[in-house]
Amino acid sequence: MVFMEQEGRAQTFYSAGSTAFPILSVGLGARAVGMGESYTAVADDLSAIHYNPAGLGQLKSPQLSLMHNSYLGSGFFESIGTAYPLGESGTLGLAFNYLNYGGIDKRDSLGNLQGTYTPFDISLVGAYGFKLDKDLFLGFSSQWIRQEINGVIHTGLLWDGGFLITPFDRLSAGVNFKNLGVDSGGYNLPTEIWTGAAYRLGLAPDDVHTLLFSLNGAWAFQGVSRLMLGFEYAIEKCYFLRAGYVQDLQNDPSSSLKGLDFGAGLKLGIVQMDYSFSFVGDLGNVHRFSLSIFFPSAEKAAAAAKAATTGNPIANSENSLAPPLTMPPNRPVMLKFQVKSQEDLTAQQFFDQAEEKLRLGLKQEALDLYLKAVDKDPNFQQAWMSLGKLYFDKSLETYRKVLEMDPKNDKLREWLGHFKQ
Numbered sequence: 001m002v003f004m005e006q007e008g009r010a011q012t013f014y015s016a017g018s019t020a021f022p023i024l025s026v027g028l029g030a031r032a033v034g035m036g037e038s039y040t041a042v043a044d045d046l047s048a049i050h051y052n053p054a055g056l057g058q059l060k061s062p063q064l065s066l067m068h069n070s071y072l073g074s075g076f077f078e079s080i081g082t083a084y085p086l087g088e089s090g091t092l093g094l095a096f097n098y099l100n101y102g103g104i105d106k107r108d109s110l111g112n113l114q115g116t117y118t119p120f121d122i123s124l125v126g127a128y129g130f131k132l133d134k135d136l137f138l139g140f141s142s143q144w145i146r147q148e149i150n151g152v153i154h155t156g157l158l159w160d161g162g163f164l165i166t167p168f169d170r171l172s173a174g175v176n177f178k179n180l181g182v183d184s185g186g187y188n189l190p191t192e193i194w195t196g197a198a199y200r201l202g203l204a205p206d207d208v209h210t211l212l213f214s215l216n217g218a219w220a221f222q223g224v225s226r227l228m229l230g231f232e233y234a235i236e237k238c239y240f241l242r243a244g245y246v247q248d249l250q251n252d253p254s255s256s257l258k259g260l261d262f263g264a265g266l267k268l269g270i271v272q273m274d275y276s277f278s279f280v281g282d283l284g285n286v287h288r289f290s291l292s293i294f295f296p297s298a299e300k301a302a303a304a305a306k307a308a309t310t311g312n313p314i315a316n317s318e319n320s321l322a323p324p325l326t327m328p329p330n331r332p333v334m335l336k337f338q339v340k341s342q343e344d345l346t347a348q349q350f351f352d353q354a355e356e357k358l359r360l361g362l363k364q365e366a367l368d369l370y371l372k373a374v375d376k377d378p379n380f381q382q383a384w385m386s387l388g389k390l391y392f393d394k395s396l397e398t399y400r401k402v403l404e405m406d407p408k409n410d411k412l413r414e415w416l417g418h419f420k421q
Contacts, residue, residue: 020187021145021156023099023121024179026077029067030290034263034276035230036244038216040196041174043164045292046083049093049127051194052176053139054164056091056129059083060355061297067290074102081125085297090130093141097123106150119149127160134389137164147185156183162194169361170200191221196228200361207360210234225249230261240265242276257281270294347377354386363390 027033029047039047043055046065062084069077081095099121106114122145129139141160146153158181164174176194183189196216203209216228230244242263258281265274274290345353354369367390373383396419403412 020154020183020185020189021121021123021147022101023077023097023123023145023147024143024158024190026069026097026099027288028079028095028097029065030263030274030276030288031232031240031242031265033278033288034242034244034261034265034274035212035214035232036216036228036246036259036261038196038198038214038228038230038244040162040176040194040216041164041172041198042196042212042214043174046081046093046095048129048139049081049083049095049125049141052162052164052174052196053093053127053141053160054129054137054162054174054176056083056093056127056139057131057137058129058164058359059085059091060359061085062295063292064295065290065292067288070287074100076100076102088131090128093125093127093129095125095127097121097125117150119147121145121147132163135166139163143181145183154183154185154187156185156189157181158189169363170202171197172199173197188222190223192225193219195219207362208236210237238267240267240274270296345372345376347373347380347383350376351380351383351386354383358386358390363393366390 027037028050029045031045032039032042032047032051035042037051039051041052043052044058045055046063048055048058062082064082065080067077067079077097077099079095079097081093083091083093085091101119103116103118106117108114123143125141125143127139127141129137132138139160139162143156143158143160145156145158147155158179160176160178160180162174162176164172166172174194174196178192178194179190181189194216196214198212198214201211201213203211210233212232212234214228214230216230218226218228220226226249227247228244230242233241240263242261242265244261244263246259246261248259257279260279261276263274263276265272267273270293272290272292272294274292276288278286278288280286350369350373354366354373357363357366357369367387370383370387370390374380374387377383396416399412399416403409403416406412
């Protein structure tokens with residue numbers, strides 16, 4: 001039997017001994033592909049389902065994503081997925097993928113044309129990621145695949161498992177064990193171990209300009225291992241430019257441009273649009289388009305509803321929802337605008353801002369906002385808890401500094417040994 005396989009970029013025909021299920025090698029998400037798929041240690045959106053399910057634990061709000069890939073000829077790839085945070089319990093992700101190889105000529109043993117057929121793969125993925133510790137996330141996914149080639153069908157059931165850790169501010173690292181499982185066709189599964197690291201560099205105050213660097217390795221049990229490098233330049237978290245490069249470790253590229261990826265993105269409110277362009281050597285190029293919708297979290301939606309019922313249609317939150325403005329016909333209308341100062345924010349709004357600052361690694365700014373939250377509401381238990389954690393971390397840093405200056409202080413060393421570095 002002959003079927004088509006996409007190893008990261010190319011579309012090539014292989015014999016029955018080849019790796020099964022080409023759909024497993026199709027990159028997910030134009031943002032990730034625009035960064036050369038160097039995404040194992042980033043994984044902060046729905047694409048984490050493919051690159052590192054542990055990253056789902058970082059998501060704070062529900063997300064819906066659609067993706068389209070156009071290939072040579074009539075082949076194409078479509079994906080739809082969603083992620084839904086379950087509070088402190090973690091985040092659930094689901095995705096449905098469809099890979100169509102386009103029409104292929106069917107010939108007899110003499111080479112006579114007998115018509116055409118259209119092979120395709122479909123897959124259904126479920127994933128779950130959660131926070132195990134302050135700086136550690138774990139995740140797992142399961143994927144069912146069905147492949148049909150000229151009337152022959154075989155299926156597979158595969159699993160991924162990974163972790164993501166943020167040992168220092170703005171630095172993350174991740175590992176993902178990919179494509180462990182079984183299939184009904186007797187083919188080799190593209191089992192790999194993905195490892196990566198990423199660092200986000202602030203180029204201006206309040207992270208108005210940031211540069212994200214990422215480095216990734218995909219170590220194949222069978223087949224070709226790869227190295228990936230990517231970066232993303234962001235302006236005001238709304239405008240994005242990306243580039244990446246993928247290098248096979250066993251094969252020299254047939255073209256000097258093969259393996260290069262470029263991309264761009266635009267976020268308008270809760271909607272983000274991304275595009276990527278990939279060079280695949282002699283076989284041409286690949287275009288990818290993604291559309292993502294980031295819905296307000298349950299806490300922000302509740303705050304917006306409360307603002308609406310209290311008659312305050314102007315909200316000071318990026319994802320807040322304002323009630324529609326109605327205008328009676330044929331009557332003069334006076335528009336009244338109210339601009340809130342920071343001191344007019346609610347305790348919940350201060351807390352949400354603090355959580356965002358902490359996620360970006362801005363601990364001192366987060367600390368100030370948590371203090372404002374408990375000042376507004378002295379019974380805000382979650383804010384007090386976050387304050388305690390920050391103060392405790394600062395205390396540990398202080399005592400470790402003391403130990404550096406007094407390395408013979410065995411009692412202090414023993415006490416600090418009870419706490420994670």
